Structure formats: structure tokens, C-alpha cells
Amino acid sequence: MPPARAPLETQAGQPSWRLENGSVSAFLTRRGGHLGPVVFHTPAGPIQPFSIAPWHDEELAPDTAPVLRGLRGDFFCLPFGGNETPWRGERHPAHGETAGGAWRLLGLTHRDRAAELRAELRPRARPGRVLKRLALRSGETNVYCRHELHGFTGPMTLGHHAMLRFPDEYGPGRIALSPWRHGRVYPVPFESPARGGYAALRTDASFRSLRAVPLAAGGTTDVTTYPAREGFEDLLMVSARPPRAGRPPVAWTTVTYPKRKFVWFALKDPRVLASTILWHSNGGRHYPPWNGRHRRVLGLEEVTSYFDRGLAASAAPNPLSRAGVPTVHRLRPTVPLWVNYIFGVAAVPAGFDVVRRVLPRGDHIVLCARSGHRARHPVDLSFLAPPA
Numbered sequence: 001m002p003p004a005r006a007p008l009e010t011q012a013g014q015p016s017w018r019l020e021n022g023s024v025s026a027f028l029t030r031r032g033g034h035l036g037p038v039v040f041h042t043p044a045g046p047i048q049p050f051s052i053a054p055w056h057d058e059e060l061a062p063d064t065a066p067v068l069r070g071l072r073g074d075f076f077c078l079p080f081g082g083n084e085t086p087w088r089g090e091r092h093p094a095h096g097e098t099a100g101g102a103w104r105l106l107g108l109t110h111r112d113r114a115a116e117l118r119a120e121l122r123p124r125a126r127p128g129r130v131l132k133r134l135a136l137r138s139g140e141t142n143v144y145c146r147h148e149l150h151g152f153t154g155p156m157t158l159g160h161h162a163m164l165r166f167p168d169e170y171g172p173g174r175i176a177l178s179p180w181r182h183g184r185v186y187p188v189p190f191e192s193p194a195r196g197g198y199a200a201l202r203t204d205a206s207f208r209s210l211r212a213v214p215l216a217a218g219g220t221t222d223v224t225t226y227p228a229r230e231g232f233e234d235l236l237m238v239s240a241r242p243p244r245a246g247r248p249p250v251a252w253t254t255v256t257y258p259k260r261k262f263v264w265f266a267l268k269d270p271r272v273l274a275s276t277i278l279w280h281s282n283g284g285r286h287y288p289p290w291n292g293r294h295r296r297v298l299g300l301e302e303v304t305s306y307f308d309r310g311l312a313a314s315a316a317p318n319p320l321s322r323a324g325v326p327t328v329h330r331l332r333p334t335v336p337l338w339v340n341y342i343f344g345v346a347a348v349p350a351g352f353d354v355v356r357r358v359l360p361r362g363d364h365i366v367l368c369a370r371s372g373h374r375a376r377h378p379v380d381l382s383f384l385a386p387p388a
Contacts, residue, residue: 004118006108011037013056014070017108019115021136026143028117029070033103033132036073040141040345044262047345050074051165051297055289064289066093066100073163074343075099076147078123078130080159080303081310087155090125092311095161097123098130098147106131113138128152128333142344142379149337155315155328159273159303160341163281164255164264166227166296171259173298174354175210175224177276178251180238182323183207185214186307191233196286200232210238223278224354226255227296233284237277237307239325240270250381253300254355254367261350263367263375265358266343268302269384273339274326277301277308302341304329340384346377 008015008030016027026038036050053071060069067075077095086092093100098121106118115136122129131148145160166173185205191197200221205214212220213236221229223236243249251270256263279299286292306314306327314327321327329337346365352373359366360381367375 004105004107006105012052012072014072017105017117019108019117019134019136020110021115021138021140022113023139023141024136024143026134026136028119028134029072030105031102032067032070032075032100033098033119033121034070034072034075035134035143035145038073038143042141042262042345043347044260047260047262049164049264049345051163053289054293058289060289067095068289069100071163074145075161076130076132076145076339077157077159077161077303078147078149079157079311079314080161080301080305081157081308081314083310083312085310085312087310087312087315090311092125097121097125099161103132126152126154128331137380140344140378141346142342144380144383145341145343146383147339149331149339151333152331153333154331155311156331157303157305157311157314157328158339159277159301159305160266161299161301162266162343163279163297163299166298169260170257173226173255173257175226175278175298176254176256176355177210177238178253178358179241180276181241182239182320182325183210183213184237184319186235186237187309187319190235191284198232198284199234200229201234201236207236223280226280226298227282229280229282230295231283232280233282234280235277235307237275239275239320243270248360248381250358250360250384252358253302254358255298255300256348256352256354256369258353261348261352263346263348263352263355264343265346265355265365265367266300266302266341267365267379267381267384268341269386272304272337272386273302273341274304275302275320277303336387338387340386342379342383344377344379346375348375349373
């Protein structure tokens with residue numbers, strides 16, 4: 001089948017395809033499939049929540065990882081992680097070929113104030129096919145993402161890698177997650193001062209609350225408000241509670257921006273994306289291409305993986321898998337795996353401080369704040385269901 005034809009526009013240094021529906025304008029890079037910038041048109045005004053790396057228009061060193069060249073927004077990782085150690089001879093780049101390889105456009109349609117994009121990538125490291133489907137629906141400020149994995153065999157890590165920005169005009173963000181069961185800081189030193197990298201959290205520390213995460217210097221810190229800990233890079237991970245019988249299998253991640261009166265949210269099936277990584281990137285890396293300038297960025301990464309330690313570490317027994325948390329999917333060539341994920345922006349009333357609960361209601365969600373305020377937001381939760 002010949003490739004579909006659609007105009008490419010250069011956005012922040014990357015040839016990209018545009019999707020729009022009147023409520024959302026989004027760009028997907030051809031190289032790596034990074035989704036960004038994305039602008040949501042809301043009662044709170046236009047919102048562009050995603051970060052774009054400051055080196056997007058620079059000439060980078062030849063050995064720069066492909067995923068870093070157009071780093072922005074949200075992208076799909078297969079396998080998720082650094083992947084420095086090969087798994088049974090398979091050599092995957094950082095966050096997989098899906099995050100740095102060339103996607104082939106299959107179709108891009110705009111109709112009735114809705115949009116849909118289909119693209120595919122066939123990795124070289126392991127035979128199989130990844131089909132990407134992105135959809136914008138009429139009247140909604142949501143992005144529906146589906147990645148279908150066809151023909152793969154063996155264990156595999158995977159995940160979405162959303163990165164939010166926190167400019168002064170947005171004010172501080174308040175982070176809240178659906179109920180979780182395991183919380184841990186990165187299991188080995190996340191940065192090396194000898195290389196020019198600095199981390200604030202205590203390596204491999206466990207925690208029961210995001211408001212009290214151990215610091216390397218002693219004491220604890222609250223990671224529910226960001227920006228924070230300027231000059232440091234840190235990574236921690238929590239694993240969702242399994243869904244209760246009879247309840248929708250929906251887990252959520254939210255950031256409330258009270259100053260701008262909006263909430264960024266992500267929805268997932270925790271049986272497919274078992275954990276959430278929080279990557280605090282606030283100027284703690286002083287080596288290329290970071291050079292101390294990647295600041296006020298928060299990664300909220302929905303994954304099935306052992307942190308970002310790569311496929312080999314995630315497929316082997318590890319502390320998370322021993323505790324009953326899935327760190328890989330066991331793929332079979334005749335059984336496709338659908339990875340469904342929704343993110344969006346919802347306007348909220350004045351006084352809405354931080355999300356306490358997200359109530360799924362089929363064709364909408366209700367965002368409930370600790371302050372008692374509520375906001376209803378249309379979203380089709382049936383999208384998260386696996387294929388029949």
C-alpha cells in the first residue's frame with residue numbers, strides 16, 4: 001500500500017502532521033511520533049501544556065540518542081526505558097524505535113469537526129508492527145491515543161511519556177494520582193555529579209505518600225506541587241491499585257493549575273499501563289544537550305516497566321515484579337495488544353485547588369476537588385476498553 005499523502009509542517013524543528021477539530025490543534029512529528037505542541041481551546045483560554053526541548057533547532061552531536069532530537073510532548077515507547085543492556089541479543093535504542101524512528105503515515109482525515117490519524121512503524125530489533133491511531137472528537141478538548149501491537153513475541157515494556165511545562169504565567173501545578181500501592185524512588189543513583197548531574201531524592205527510598213518522599217540530605221519533600229527542587233533531576237514511581245471487581249478499570253493522573261483554572265488529566269486502564277513515573281526535570285543536568293537549561297518540566301509517564309531500567313531489567317525478576325506489579329507484557333504474535341490512553345484539558349471553576357477524586361461516568365468524568373468544587377468534562381471512557 002502506498003503511503004498516505006498529507007502536508008508536513010515544520011514545528012520547532014521537526015516535520016510534523018497537523019490534526020485539529022476546532023477545540024484542539026495538535027502536531028505529530030514524523031520522526032519519533034512525538035505529539036506536540038498541542039493547543040487546547042478552553043473557557044480558560046488557549047492552553048499549551050506540553051514542553052518542547054530547548055535544543056529543538058540546534059545541531060546536536062552525532063551520538064545524540066534519536067529520542068532526544070525532537071523531544072517534546074507525549075510519545076509512545078516500545079520498549080520503554082534506557083535499554084543499554086541487550087535482551088537476548090535484541091538491541092533497542094532508548095525508549096525504542098517508536099520514539100526515534102520514522103513513522104509511515106497511513107491516513108489523516110478531517111471531517112465534521114473531528115480528526116483521525118493512522119500511522120505505522122515496523123521495528124527492526126524485533127519483528128512486529130505498531131499501529132498508531134490518534135483521534136480528536138467534535139467539541140471535545142481530549143486526545144484519544146491507541147497503539148496496537150501486532151505480531152510481536154516475548155516480554156516487552158511499554159509506556160506513554162508525557163512531559164508538561166510550568167511557565168510562570170500558569171503558576172504552580174498541583175499533582176494528584178488515583179489510588180496506588182507501591183511508591184519508590186529510582187533504585188540506583190539517578191544522576192552523577194562527576195558527569196554534571198544532580199538529584200535530590202534518596203536513592204531507592206520507599207514512601208507511602210507523595211507529600212513525604214525521602215531526601216538524600218535527610219528529611220522529606222512534598223512532590224505534589226511543582227516546580228520544586230530547582231537544580232535537580234529526580235525520578236520516582238508509583239504502581240496503581242488493581243481495579244476492584246464491578247468497577248470501571250480506569251486510573252488517572254492529574255495536574256491542576258489553579259491560577260489558570262484548568263486541569264490536565266490522563267486516563268488509562270491500569271491492567272495495561274500498571275505504573276506512573278514522575279520525572280522532575282528542573283535544571284539538574286549540565287551535560288549535552290541538557291546543559292542546565294531543561295527546567296520546570298514534569299514527566300508523567302504511564303508505563304508497564306521496572307522504572308526506565310530497560311527491557312532486560314524489567315523482564316528479569318525485580319523488586320516490583322516480586323511484589324506482584326507487572327513490569328512487562330508477554331506478547332504473542334496471534335494476540336494483538338491495544339494500549340489505549342486519553343489525555344485532555346478541562347476548565348475548572350475558581351477555587352478548584354487540587355483533584356481529590358475522578359468519577360468515571362461513561363460519557364464524561366467528574367473532577368472533584370479537595371476544596372469541594374466539581375467540574376464535569378465530556379470524555380468517552382469506552383475508548384479504554386480492550387478489543388472484543
